[in-house]
Amino acid sequence: MPLYEHVFLARQDLAQAQVDALAENATAIIESNQGKVTKVETWGLRSLAYKIAKNRKAHYVMLNIDAPAGVVAELERQTQINEDVIRYMTVRVDELEAGPSVMMRKGDRERERRGGRDGDRPDRGDRPDRGPRRDRADFDGE
Template structure:
């Protein structure tokens, strides 16, 4: 069966438990279509780049799916009908990733307080060395 990554954004006024219930419902839709969710990740309540339907924030959830195309089409239909979902996207991938997504790794790094993370928890710049500090000039 083909593999997919499905990400949906739920309204900001939902609780995390309600978002989990939505995720379980979508998992059941896939199971009825002879598919399965290999992994699901809740990325949390995050700020949107721009307002969508009067929402400034949204709950992000990613599902790694192993299902036939008909099951994924039914999932997209159900997600599109749900009023609590403001955006979704499904992408076909060659293989399902066994490691955590970049969004999850970023959150783990910020929680651990890595030294290389910036003050705001963002990862440090890669590829550019730090500028050397200049010595103060002596007065003439």
């Protein structure tokens, strides 16, 4: 059977439980039509590049699907009817990614780069690659 990646964006004012219910609903549609969902990833609440239906943010969810084309058509029809979904896109792929997707690995890289600290910025004294802090008075004579 063909392989697909289906990503949908849910409204920003939904709770995480409601977003999970949308993903379960999509999974139920696929499985009731002899398809199979191999992976569900919730990318979380992310900012949009531009407003969509008065939303500045959206909950992103990706489904990896192994199903015939008719199942995907039904999934898209049901998704289009749902008022909680503001955008969706289904792409046919040659093979599904094993392990976390690029979006999930991106979050891991950002946490690694911060050194495991959550929003904690180092002071100038913690950065050996920077010299001592210079005040405006240091530049007056130059």
